[in-house]
Amino acid sequence: MNISRRPAPRSVADCCSIADLRALARRRLPRAVYDFYAGGAEDESTLRDNRGAYAALRFAPHVLVDVAKVSTECNLLGAPAGMPAAIAPTGAAGFGRRDADLALAKAAADYGIPYTLSSSATTAIETIARAAPGRHWFQAYVLNNREFFWKLLGRALAADYEALVITVDLPVGGKRERDLRNHFSIPFRFSARNMLDFASRPRWALDMLARGLPVMENLRGFELAAKSAVAIASSVGRSYDPGFDFERLAQVRERWPRKLIVKGVCRGDDAARLAALGVDAIVVSNHGGRQLDGAVATLDALPEVLQAVAGRLPVLVDGGVRRGGDMAKALALGAQGVLLGRATLFGAVAAGESGARRALEILQDELQRTQKLCGVTRADRFSSELLRPARRMPDLVY
DSSP states (O other): OOTTTSOOOSSGGGOOSHHHHHHHHHHHSOHHHHHHHHOOSTTOHHHHHHHHHHHTEEEOOOOSOOOSSOBOOEEETTEEESSSEEEOOOTTGGGTSTTHHHHHHHHHHHTTOOEEEOTTOSSOHHHHHHHSOSOEEEEEOOBSOHHHHHHHHHHHHHTTOSEEEEEOSOSSOOOOHHHHHTTOOSSOOOOHHHHHHHHTOHHHHHHHHTTOOOOOGGGTTOOOSOTTOOOHHHHGGGGBOTTOOHHHHHHHHHHOOSEEEEEEEOOHHHHHHHHHHTOSEEEEOOGGGTSSTTOOOHHHHHHHHHHHHTTSSOEEEESSOOSHHHHHHHHHHTOSEEEESHHHHHHHHHHHHHHHHHHHHHHHHHHHHHHHHHTOSBGGGOOGGGEEEOSSOOOOOO
């Protein structure tokens, strides 16, 4: 059976893959909300290519290796982690399920990996720190209100966040046509089209309305440019600062005393400048295909970035990771770890904390199986000699 057409599972217990969790989320969410999470920019070619880059590689496994015991534990940005992964910042998760941010943070803590809180989360910086003890990173969009931006960083520092993640691939919002067609915006714009859509999912609607619609807690007091209530991809984009450059990033480096991670890099020359500037890590990212359609797939961009930084700082990668085997391929190419975005978000919006945990359980199990089947006892010992190019590209669910 084509995996894209198989029946949706009815519970988390029935889910054996990230695709199953995605189907469960799709069953629960209105189309507009699901499309906001699942969609990409314009023709969604980069969204597809992110998955395709993993499918274009095959394993050439070693055999006759003692794999009675394997470990996914590793060192990630200078501290122990249960596996080579962190939860990526996923904005507006709470519009899919109340407290989805907290569910993701708690699941990350259970699995010993960092959780990255988005600026546009529906849970406050301080709430995550208090309610979900663990390794916390804070992702900051560069807002055109500089005073508010610096206050956000101050709050993250006061709440003892381990690292700051600056997203640099968003001087303007991508053109996300699914959102435009669905009349989707945050704050919600209620039209005849989407009212019927929202009403078609009564369990989701009750979850949203029981305590009032969620708000982006960390942006309270910040005047978004969404007064006209057009799609979030366009509206919030007017509140980003398109003038943010290397000089301004250097100011962030000077004022932020802890680890500084830069997310959204796909070129070696940019990566080399960041290494010289003194950032602590780079995330090779194209925003999950939600910004520049036609941008290079992140796994394809990874070798160039790694060559440019030449071991001076850790490099992570996101975009398209749906299997433990995908994680293994990224590690084999030289990434220190991956950021998990949609993979864990689908679990959280489908079933809250149990769904987020199930996503991590699935990925860790698949990574362990890949290790055993490839003859790799530790996750940080994957190498490129295990990889070969695929002869043909399969059909994908991205």
